[in-house]
Amino acid sequence: MTKHSESGRKPQRDDQDRTAGMPAASDGRLDFDEALLKIRIASDQERIRLFHEISKAPGLTLLNRRQLLLFADRYLLSDKSEVVNGLDKVLGAIVEQAQSDSLADRVLELLTKVQAFCPAERFIPALPVPLEVVINRILERGSHVIATKVTIIEALNRLEEEDRTNAVVNLSSLGLMLHPFDRELLNRRYNGNILNGSHGLARHDLDVLCELFPDDAGFHGDRIDVMTRQDDYDAALDAIEEYSKRFELDTEMLARRADALYQLGRNTEALTEYDDLLKRDPENSEVRLSRIRVYEQLDFFEDANADLEKVLEAEPQNMEARQLLRSMQIRKQGYGIEDDLYSLFLRGDDSSFIGDIKIPEARFTDIGGLSVAKQKIRETIEYPLKFPEISRRYGKVAGGGLMFFGPPGCGKTLLARAAAGECGVTFINVSLASVLDKWVGNSEKAISMIFSAARKHAPSIIFLDEMDSIGGSRASFQAGWEKKLISQLLTELDGIASRNENVMVLGATNAPWDVDFALRRPGRLGNLLFIPPPDLASREEIFRLYLSRKPFVSDDIDVPALAARTAKYSADSIRQLIENAAAIPWREAINGAEPRPLSMVDLEESLKTIGPDLAEWEKLVVRYEEFAKQSMQKSEMGFRSAQKRGQEK
Secondary structure (H helix, E strand, C coil), X not given: CCCCCHHHHHHHHHXXXXXXXXXXXXXXXXXXXXXXXHHHHCCHHHHHHHHHHHHCCCXXXXXXXXXXXXXXXXXCCCCHHHHHHHHHHHHHHHHHHCCCCCHHHHHHHHXXXXXXXXXXXXXXXXXXXXXXXXXXXXXXXXXXXXXXXXXXXXXXXXXXXXXXXXXXXXXXXXXXXXXXXXHHHHHHHHHHHHHCCCHHHHHHHHHHHHHHCCCCHHHHHHHHHHHHHCCCHHHHHHHHXXXXXXXXXXXXXXXXXXXXXXXXXXXXXXXXXXXXXHHHCCCCHHHHHHHHHHHHHCCCHHHHHHHHHHHHXXXXXCHHXXXXXXXXXXXXXXXXXXXXXXXXXXXXXXXXXXXHCCCCCCCHHHCCCCHHHHHHHHHHHHHHHHCHHHHHXXXXXXXXXXXXXXXXXXXXXXXXHHHHHHHCCEEEEEEHHHHHHHCCCCHHHHHHHHHHHHHHCCCEEEEEECHHXXXXXXXXCXXXXXXXXXXXXXXXXXXXXXXXXXXXEEEEECCHHHCCHHHHCCCCCCEEEECCCCCHHHHHHHHHHHHHCCCXXXXXXXXXHHHHCCCCCCHHHHHHHHHHHHHHHHHHHHCCCCCCCECHHHHHHHXXXXXXXXXCHHHHHHHHHHHHHHHCCHHHHCHHHHHXXXXXX
């Protein structure tokens, strides 16, 4: 080694003596890599001695000292107190040697004690500036700074709550991993990553933490949870296997393993796992629901239904169980149609499927006019339900079919809904055009499901809108599935598969001549009911009905005059006319004018923009009449009066 002045010789000779026998490079200086290798292969006691000797060797760079401290963590586990004593000297040497460096670099080297067991209290008080300044300066250096996780968190524990929160944000943005010495802080970081969808960052952190703390079951469990959130079920199964070698598998971990098997399509194995779990805890509804899903995949419908009954008995409002019930009812019939089929078919108040179908609140009093149609519905549907004994004596049983036909906008759908409301029965509104459009090839299966639902919730009314879209003449159909669709509908109407007592079917169409004759045969939808445009008296009734729903109406409104001026208006058009008129004084009030009631002037103004929508109906009068004659229903439909109404000016 190079000689120095007399004043420097003694410490140099001491250093040489202390490092005697240590590996040296060609220039006589310590061969640091060889020294580390020597530590690695030495015995525990020898490692401590070598560590002390190397830490005092001259010529060590900051990088050498940092590596030495990391080695202390990895290889000097047998006697931590001895390592702490050595670290005091190493840390002191780093501070002394780093005087020329920036404050952040000096402190960074201090913090590289890492997991070398030296409590932060032993050197933090000696820092030349407040700790929060140190932390902030280190963080300002950016993510390339590999700061010590343990010490940063211990330091953060000493900060005020507000400063600590800001520091946590900085740590997260820099991607610095946190050490679990502060569980609360770790939870903030972990939860923040989960909320932000940063599962990859959370998983990376937990991979390191599990390696550093292999005996911490919490970290391993969190890591498995992140894997399942990433849908990495293969990795989750492997991690659970490793977990089982260290810890006892509790119910939660066993459920995770079963769920992973199910997600990977290993249903038989998953079923075995769920069976074992329910033996441990028979009241666990969550596990039972998971087992139901496996039963469903394996087509074990009886077992699935038994589990569903237990869950719904304990928790009648369990939405997950209700959804599984829906799925089971579809799959049990072998249709393979997706769950959302029902949401496609069942619309209106009952759009959320069987369990939530409601009795409509609409009543006949909500409809102006149509007295003939209302009476026909009472005789066909309402009276057999309200007076069952008398009706049976005369052979009148609730059920069967009735088909509404007439121009659009004249109340066919509202009339059907009001019929269900008057009778207090379940109402299922089906758009047959939607069935036909989306479920080509599966439509006939959907029809069967709809009737099955109606039978289950009888007494009920199925309203089949747009009959012409699905019930066209079979002679006009080219594809085989179209003919099968009509055949299925005929089968359901006949009640061949099961009786349709207390299930009423109401059809509606604007073009009855396009509906297959077999559907209009007596016993199916053979009762035809014409829903005409409103006549003068009906229009007066409609005006009074809709105006009565407006809270601020003038007394000057001439309802007979309005009815006379709205020939060839449908009920829908009259309603829209009133809505547009009511918007006029509303806009004025919004703009600062004195509030005033809806007036005749407003309605006359609205008449300028809302015209008759049934002008084309006159062209169809003859065809409707011809259809009525062919169907031998003229007397029931009051067609003579309809003809007169069609000629109104």
